[in-house]
Structures are given as structure tokens and as C-alpha cells.
Amino acid sequence: MPSQKNQALPNSETKALKIRKKGSLTQDWVGNLFSFPALFVMVAMVVYPLIYGIVISFYNTNLINRFEFVGLRYYGRLLTDMTFYKSILLTVWFTVVTVAGRAVLALLFSSILVKDNMPCKKLFRSILVLPWFFPDVVIGIVWKWLFNTNYGLFNFILQSLHIIDQPIEWLSNPSTAMWAVIVASIWKGFPFMMVMLMAALQTVPKDLYEAAELDGCNSFKQFQHVTFPGIMPVFSTTMMLEIMWCFKHFTMIWNLTKGGPVDATRVVSIDIYKTGFEYMRFGESSTRAVIVFVIIIAFTLLQKFLQRKKD
Amino acid sequence: MKKTVLIALAVLLSSAMLFAGGQTETASSSNAPQKLTVLTTAITQNPEGPLFEEYVAEFKEAHPGVEIELSGIPNNQALQQITTLAAGGSLPDIFVSTENTIGALYDMGITEDLTPYMSDAEMADIVDSVVAGSTIDGKFVMYPWYSGPNAVLYRTDWLEEAGVEPPKTLEEMVEVAQAITGNNRYGFGMIGTNDDSGQTRFVMILRSFGARELYQDEDGNWKTEVGTPESVKAFEYFRDLRTKYNVAPPGALENSFNENVNLMAAEQIGMLISGSNSIGKIFTQNPDLQGKLGSVEMPVGVTTFTPVSILGWSLNPESKNKDLAVEFMKFISDKDRQIRWVETTGRMPVSKDALANSDYINTPLFEGYVAASDAMQPAPQASFYPEIKTELGRTYQLLITNPNLDVEKAVKDCQAAIERIIANNK
Known part of the structure; x- marks a missing residue:
């Protein structure tokens, strides 16, 4: 369908659209690159600790040298606590x-x-x-x-x-x-x-x-x-x-x-x-x-x- | 061109973010100063802080080119802070450890065995109960700096005024407390908070009545004697000090160690189960009390119990300056400095030589503490021990706030909770 639409457009407009698309793609890429520092900080400061916190809830751990997988044991214990x-x-x-x-x-x-x-x-x-x-x-x-x-x-x-x-x-x-x-x-x-x-x-x-x-x-x-x-x-x-x-x-x-x-x-x-x-x-x-x-x-x-x- | 500049800028910015602060000291020139990082409780305290900094300055003077980076941490937050630092890979070369934390730190594998750094003569000079309390699985994992055995600190002038002798039994302690209570004065400073300060003092009473909160049987299984008639008597005794005999001031459940030291310095309480470090704090606040304090060993119920109380240093196994770090520990803890330390802070030396040669200690003021430092017994080295102590604290608080509650039932509930904790940690 998009190709049909493009075919219906005059040549000059198709060319302009291509340029705009190409331009926006490049701009998106550059824009994404600029957002990388913020994304990196967010992943490092928010997402990683959050996931790490969830992961260690399945472990018997002192965070240094003991990481024993206990599955849902602590969740089960909490239900009766x-x-x-x-x-x-x-x-x-x-x-x-x-x-x-x-x-x-x-x-x-x-x-x-x-x-x-x-x-x-x-x-x-x-x-x-x-x-x-x-x-x-x-x-x-x-x-x-x-x-x-x-x-x-x-x-x-x-x-x-x-x-x-x-x-x-x-x-x-x-x-x-x-x-x-x-x-x-x-x-x-x-x-x-x-x-x-x-x-x-x-x-x-x-x-x-x-x-x-x-x-x-x-x-x-x-x-x-x-x-x-x-x-x-x-x-x-x-x-x-x-x-x-x-x-x-x-x-x-x-x-x-x-x-x-x-x-x-x-x-x-x-x-x-x-x-x-x-x-x-x-x-x-x-x-x-x-x-x-x-x-x-x-x-x-x-x-x-x-x-x-x-x- | 504009696009290229934009891309270059974005790459530069991202790289800066990635690598900012991430550079490590990969190499140091041979002339670079040796640096020791030290995490201590001393610099957060008074009168300990200024004297400790004096010791550090003396060490730096004796070791030109050595740099010492000190970080302070309150004692009750030390374990949390050390765990966080260790988990983040930023553990200092030397960090504070106590009899309460050393088990957990050893369990984490972050305490170097100091045995190879010690000569026989150096080991022989340390008080035996302190060596035992600093050793786990035959490894000397805490270099002891000072000890804080608990004894009963009392007002000599108030006891003389009331015509009573320092208590030798728990019954006598109540009688003495009653004799000196009155005129806005209370005979006994109760640490009723459910924290380590309160719990440790209650354990001393519990064990003096003949009940152990946690012990290992012959097969190595953890057991409790909470729930026995002896333990019920201990809880009743502790409750009655506040609710029946009224010898402890109001607000006991919010008065921890510092509040009770303040009350003693303010001349509102006459007796306190406390470490000798409270002496330094009391004299700093109220110098008029010099010559008016004495100490006596923990009174006997059917037996007596003084837990090991040591503060020392542990060495990071990853440290690049282990020899220098051990030298620092020894320098801070030498005989003369231990004597100066006790004279300023009241904290007891761990060196037999220092104990024998300190004129300051060999006075009636330290009588109880000197006796207690030889009689210290180790506390159970179980990772879940703090939780057990919290259950004891919850129960004595419950009984003090509800004096008409059935003591036996409350103690049985406590027993059930302790047994549950033991079962969860098998």
C-alpha cells in the first residue's frame, strides 16, 4: 500500500518525501545518540538496581560471597509471616x-x-x-x-x-x-x-x-x-x-x-x-x-x- | 558539515559520560606517597576523636611519605557501611570491627588472617579473652584495639550517703537501687531500647539467672533456654526494676546508652550497667563527678556473665599495603598509647602490659572493669544472633509496657519466635 501511494505522487513530491524521510532518520539517529547519556544514567541508576533488587529476592545472599538460589522460598515464607x-x-x-x-x-x-x-x-x-x-x-x-x-x-x-x-x-x-x-x-x-x-x-x-x-x-x-x-x-x-x-x-x-x-x-x-x-x-x-x-x-x-x- | 559536527558532538558527549570518573590508578610512580584508607568510629566520637587524630599525626610523622585517609562511621552503622563498601568493591585497607560484627565480616570473606603478622610475644601480650573473641576458626581476624567490658558503674557518694555497699548479687542491686532512689534521683539507669545496647544488658541479666538465649548443643545444633523458669525470672526481674520497684527513670524504653550516660552525668541516676567508655563521656560532660564514681563486677544471680566486648581493626584481603596497615594497627595500639587512651576515654586496654602498668586503671574507679576484662565470655557466633536479641528486646519492652501481662506466656511466645528463627536458619 505505501508503494501505491508513492506511485500516485508526482515525482518532485516523492523525492522530497524521500529526502525528508532520510533526513528524519538521520536526525532520529543523532537525537538518539544525544539521549544516550541520559538513558545510560537512567539504566544505571534506576533500571539496574531495580532488576538487581528483584533478582536477589530469589537468593540467600550476603551480597559479597554467598549467592544461594532459593527460588520462591522467601515469598512463601512471607505469606505466613x-x-x-x-x-x-x-x-x-x-x-x-x-x-x-x-x-x-x-x-x-x-x-x-x-x-x-x-x-x-x-x-x-x-x-x-x-x-x-x-x-x-x-x-x-x-x-x-x-x-x-x-x-x-x-x-x-x-x-x-x-x-x-x-x-x-x-x-x-x-x-x-x-x-x-x-x-x-x-x-x-x-x-x-x-x-x-x-x-x-x-x-x-x-x-x-x-x-x-x-x-x-x-x-x-x-x-x-x-x-x-x-x-x-x-x-x-x-x-x-x-x-x-x-x-x-x-x-x-x-x-x-x-x-x-x-x-x-x-x-x-x-x-x-x-x-x-x-x-x-x-x-x-x-x-x-x-x-x-x-x-x-x-x-x-x-x-x-x-x-x-x-x- | 553540520551533521558531522552534530554526530561528533554526540559521540564525544556519550564517551565523556561513559568514561567520566571511571579512570583508575593504573600505575603510580615509585615516589608517589603510600596511602592507607581507614574506616573508623573514633573520629565520630568525643573525647575519642581528637586523641585518635593525634595518634594518626604521630604515625605520619614517624612514616614520612605515608598518607592516611580517614573516614568516620558511627558504631551502630559500621556493619551496614562496610557491607555496602565491600559489595561495591570500595572497601578501605583497614576498617573497624567489633565482637558483634566480626562473625558477619568473616563470613563475607573480607577479613585477612593476621596471624602471620604477629609475633609470639605480641600475641602473648593480648588479654586471653580478647584473643579468643578476635579469633574465628583459628584465624586472628580482628586486631584488638580496646575492650569495653560491662560492669556496674555507681555513685560512691550516694551509696555512702545511703549507708549501702556496692551490690554483689542481683537482689542486692535492687536493694541498693531502692536505697538511693528519691529526690528526683533514680537508683538504676535502665537501657530499655530494643537495640544492641539494651539487648546486651538484658542478656547479661538473663544469663546471670542461668538461662542462655542461644547456645550450641554437643551436636552443634543451636538451642535456646528462653522459656525455662530461669528465663521467666530474668524477664520478671528486668520488668520489676521499672514497674514494681520504680528505681529506673520514666522513658526507659527510649533511653539507650547515650541517654543514660547523659542522665548519669546530669546526676539523675546512681547505677548503670555499662562499659568503661561511659566514664570518659561522663567526666567530659560533668568534671565534678571525678572521685565520685566506682565500678563493681556484674552482680551474680546464680552465675554471672560479661560478654566479650572488643573494638578492633580488620584488614582488607585486597589491600595493596598490608604490611603498612598492620604497622598502623600496632602503632595505634602500643602500650603507651593504650594507657593514654584509657586515661582520656575510659576504654580499657587489651594489652596485659598496659593493664598492669596503668596507674589510672588500678584505682577503685576501674576495679569492676579490670575484673570484668578477665572474665569476658564470647557471645554466640551465629549469623542470626541479632534477630534473636531483637526478640528478647521485643519481649522485655512488651512486659514493661504491660506490667499485668502473663510473663510466662510472653516468654513462651518469645521462645517460639526464637525457635522459628533457628529453624529458618538451619
């Missing part, structure tokens, strides 16, 4: 509450900060994004001190105000440790969402608010029918990112509790780290990581599917 299921549930709990907390704070502060009549807007904006600038390790240490039973600021304030007689063991008590970690994580992470939502809020046309006001919408209705649909694309993407980050979050939890007490904060990332780097069972650790990878991929696909369906 209740501690792994518990750590997955804990991770889901941590993720849901942390992301929800960040979303509420981010919505609240971004709504306030985009108001035209807000005084010292730049100052507040700068202060509120500060937690995002500090490394997780620093934030972890600061919050560990704040929560410390014996000389922490929170207990000092509560005792000074005679609200409590005995210090609260925030990080030593399994029922408060996870909440302490969640509070610190919300505080650390909400500025990113806030900045994204502020940008989104500024794109919502003002005349829509005027129209809504004329239609008799109060502030809540305006938020429900104008603001939220307006920021929805950014909001959902940010939520997706936050969920993925929180699901594999490690640093803050490790710095505050190292997964304790009594495994109360042993989320899946802590479980993977301990299995690999404390027990030196890299194969089993990779098995856990592969499962988490699959969960995150499944979640991403689901989100994309729902988004497409909605569009």
Missing part, C-alpha cells in the same frame, strides 16, 4: 493519617495565604515552608528532644501548667509512639502540599467566585463548588505523591523510635531495613521490598485508571 502483614497495616495507617493531616493543614494555610487582604503574607509563607527545608534527620532529632520523657519541652510545658503530674512517655508507650511520629511527619511534610495548593488556588478564576456569590453561595459552598473542583487536578496529583512518599517513609520514624516500642512503629520500610542491614538477610529484605513495589505500582495504576475514567 504475620509480622509482615502487621507492618503493612501499620504503614497503611501511618500513610492515611499523615497524608490526611498534611492535606487538612495544607488546605487551611494555603486558603489563608492566598487571600488578598492577608497582612505579612510573605513572612508567614516563608515561616510556614521552613519545615520543608530542613533534612528529615534534623527534624527527627528536634522532635525526639521535644517528646523526651525526662527533659522534653512538651512534658515541661504540661507539667508547668499543672496539666499532668507525671511526665508522659510519648515515645516509650506503644499507644502514643505512632501518634508522636505522625505529628512530627505531618509537621515536616505539609509545606510541600501547601505550596502546591497555593499555586493551584491562584489559577482559579475570580469571576467564578463572583458568579457563585451572585448565586447565593456561602463560603463553604464556594469552596465545595468552585475552589475544590478548581484545584482538584493538582490536589489529586499531590495526594498521590504524598501517599507514595509516606508509604515508604523511613528517616523520621527511624530517628524517633527505630520502629519501637514493641514494634508499635515498625512500618514496612523499617522492616525492610532491619531484615537487610541488621539481620543481614538481603534476599528476604528484597522480597519485602518487591512486595511494597508491587503495592505502590498497583496503587498508581488504580489512580491512573480512576483519573482516566473520570476524564
Whole structure:
């Protein structure tokens, strides 16, 4: 068929097409060559570690001199490992509450900060994004001190105000440790969402608010029918990112509790780290990581599917 | 022309990416300085860091033309870092090793046997329990630098004030702790974290009650005595220190070694099961405590147990400067430097000569540590031992946070978990 088409074309056009094709082929080749460095970096930094991680999940290995093929043994063992299921549930709990907390704070502060009549807007904006600038390790240490039973600021304030007689063991008590970690994580992470939502809020046309006001919408209705649909694309993407980050979050939890007490904060990332780097069972650790990878991929696909369906 | 330039540029860029940083030192001129790469925990610590750097400077002065490249790593991350470096083929010539990590490092085949580098006299000068703890399968795979035997460090003035003697048994330890508790002071500094610091101290109590967390039977099979009545007593004892006698400060489950050292320096706790290195840290923070601390060997239950605690160096079998590396280890660990080391850091010498000739050590302050350094016993050399210790940690934390929990049931659950770990590693 293509040859028939070419035959139908005048000679000059056929020649031009050939030249264009030849040119584009050469240009593609050169273009591909230029993309090789980026491709090389991506393969070396992303694809190779990913495949290597999957491969070693089938091995009993110390990564140096022992590579014993065990097939699906670790996957089978994981199926009956209740501690792994518990750590997955804990991770889901941590993720849901942390992301929800960040979303509420981010919505609240971004709504306030985009108001035209807000005084010292730049100052507040700068202060509120500060937690995002500090490394997780620093934030972890600061919050560990704040929560410390014996000389922490929170207990000092509560005792000074005679609200409590005995210090609260925030990080030593399994029922408060996870909440302490969640509070610190919300505080650390909400500025990113806030900045994204502020940008989104500024794109919502003002005349829509005027129209809504004329239609008799109060502030809540305006938020429900104008603001939220307006920021929805950014909001959902940010939520997706936050969920993925929180699901594999490690640093803050490790710095505050190292997964304790009594495994109360042993989320899946802590479980993977301990299995690999404390027990030196890299194969089993990779098995856990592969499962988490699959969960995150499944979640991403689901989100994309729902988004497409909605569009 | 334009096309040719474009292709040439693309090839150049790709080649640059491929070969950037990939060049290795293929040859060095004979005048090039010898270089030793050293991975150490010392430079991340105080007061150890400055003194260690002084030693390194002395070595460089004594060996002109030798370059030393130091990298620091906290002790609790050393194994992870060394494993990563070894897997990436970037292991330094010398790297830190301890009694906890040496089994795994040996298993990876990254520890040179140092026996051929040692004379009989040099071997004979090292404390026997330390030699045993540094040797695997007859190979001397860790050059010991200092030891950290655990003993009970106590406030002499508080005990005198309360009219009690340093504890010799575990029962006495509770009584002494009760006698000195009060007025915002606590008798016992509990390391209740589920990390190596907390787990090791609990193992000392467990074994003192007569139960071994892991051992090999005559056929070489791994077994546990967790689940026996002795082990139940040990868990009850540890729990009661916090929940029944209230001799340990609140927040015990978040207080690891450093937090307890801080509490002792802040004069909030009167006794601590600890290595002698805590002495240096406490005096650095609170010099007023000099003359107010003493040490006593780990109190007896039905027996007593002090695990081997050594920090030393291992030599990379791939090192191109093995002789120089061993010379460095020996230089850092000679008698005079070991004596200066203990005087500054409180960390115990491993040389018999240094132990005998240090005026600083032969005082009541080090009495318990000197006795303990001779009595150190090796911990089980099983690759899954850290996991077993984590199970113990989980159980004592569970009991402390739920004082009304059935201890026997919790200990039986712990036993089942340990047996599962053993079975998985057969």
C-alpha cells in the first residue's frame, strides 16, 4: 500500500518525501545518540538496581560471597509471616493519617495565604515552608528532644501548667509512639502540599467566585463548588505523591523510635531495613521490598485508571 | 558539515559520560606517597576523636611519605557501611570491627588472617579473652584495639550517703537501687531500647539467672533456654526494676546508652550497667563527678556473665599495603598509647602490659572493669544472633509496657519466635 501511494505522487513530491524521510532518520539517529547519556544514567541508576533488587529476592545472599538460589522460598515464607502483614497495616495507617493531616493543614494555610487582604503574607509563607527545608534527620532529632520523657519541652510545658503530674512517655508507650511520629511527619511534610495548593488556588478564576456569590453561595459552598473542583487536578496529583512518599517513609520514624516500642512503629520500610542491614538477610529484605513495589505500582495504576475514567 | 559536527558532538558527549570518573590508578610512580584508607568510629566520637587524630599525626610523622585517609562511621552503622563498601568493591585497607560484627565480616570473606603478622610475644601480650573473641576458626581476624567490658558503674557518694555497699548479687542491686532512689534521683539507669545496647544488658541479666538465649548443643545444633523458669525470672526481674520497684527513670524504653550516660552525668541516676567508655563521656560532660564514681563486677544471680566486648581493626584481603596497615594497627595500639587512651576515654586496654602498668586503671574507679576484662565470655557466633536479641528486646519492652501481662506466656511466645528463627536458619 505505501508503494501505491508513492506511485500516485508526482515525482518532485516523492523525492522530497524521500529526502525528508532520510533526513528524519538521520536526525532520529543523532537525537538518539544525544539521549544516550541520559538513558545510560537512567539504566544505571534506576533500571539496574531495580532488576538487581528483584533478582536477589530469589537468593540467600550476603551480597559479597554467598549467592544461594532459593527460588520462591522467601515469598512463601512471607505469606505466613504475620509480622509482615502487621507492618503493612501499620504503614497503611501511618500513610492515611499523615497524608490526611498534611492535606487538612495544607488546605487551611494555603486558603489563608492566598487571600488578598492577608497582612505579612510573605513572612508567614516563608515561616510556614521552613519545615520543608530542613533534612528529615534534623527534624527527627528536634522532635525526639521535644517528646523526651525526662527533659522534653512538651512534658515541661504540661507539667508547668499543672496539666499532668507525671511526665508522659510519648515515645516509650506503644499507644502514643505512632501518634508522636505522625505529628512530627505531618509537621515536616505539609509545606510541600501547601505550596502546591497555593499555586493551584491562584489559577482559579475570580469571576467564578463572583458568579457563585451572585448565586447565593456561602463560603463553604464556594469552596465545595468552585475552589475544590478548581484545584482538584493538582490536589489529586499531590495526594498521590504524598501517599507514595509516606508509604515508604523511613528517616523520621527511624530517628524517633527505630520502629519501637514493641514494634508499635515498625512500618514496612523499617522492616525492610532491619531484615537487610541488621539481620543481614538481603534476599528476604528484597522480597519485602518487591512486595511494597508491587503495592505502590498497583496503587498508581488504580489512580491512573480512576483519573482516566473520570476524564 | 553540520551533521558531522552534530554526530561528533554526540559521540564525544556519550564517551565523556561513559568514561567520566571511571579512570583508575593504573600505575603510580615509585615516589608517589603510600596511602592507607581507614574506616573508623573514633573520629565520630568525643573525647575519642581528637586523641585518635593525634595518634594518626604521630604515625605520619614517624612514616614520612605515608598518607592516611580517614573516614568516620558511627558504631551502630559500621556493619551496614562496610557491607555496602565491600559489595561495591570500595572497601578501605583497614576498617573497624567489633565482637558483634566480626562473625558477619568473616563470613563475607573480607577479613585477612593476621596471624602471620604477629609475633609470639605480641600475641602473648593480648588479654586471653580478647584473643579468643578476635579469633574465628583459628584465624586472628580482628586486631584488638580496646575492650569495653560491662560492669556496674555507681555513685560512691550516694551509696555512702545511703549507708549501702556496692551490690554483689542481683537482689542486692535492687536493694541498693531502692536505697538511693528519691529526690528526683533514680537508683538504676535502665537501657530499655530494643537495640544492641539494651539487648546486651538484658542478656547479661538473663544469663546471670542461668538461662542462655542461644547456645550450641554437643551436636552443634543451636538451642535456646528462653522459656525455662530461669528465663521467666530474668524477664520478671528486668520488668520489676521499672514497674514494681520504680528505681529506673520514666522513658526507659527510649533511653539507650547515650541517654543514660547523659542522665548519669546530669546526676539523675546512681547505677548503670555499662562499659568503661561511659566514664570518659561522663567526666567530659560533668568534671565534678571525678572521685565520685566506682565500678563493681556484674552482680551474680546464680552465675554471672560479661560478654566479650572488643573494638578492633580488620584488614582488607585486597589491600595493596598490608604490611603498612598492620604497622598502623600496632602503632595505634602500643602500650603507651593504650594507657593514654584509657586515661582520656575510659576504654580499657587489651594489652596485659598496659593493664598492669596503668596507674589510672588500678584505682577503685576501674576495679569492676579490670575484673570484668578477665572474665569476658564470647557471645554466640551465629549469623542470626541479632534477630534473636531483637526478640528478647521485643519481649522485655512488651512486659514493661504491660506490667499485668502473663510473663510466662510472653516468654513462651518469645521462645517460639526464637525457635522459628533457628529453624529458618538451619
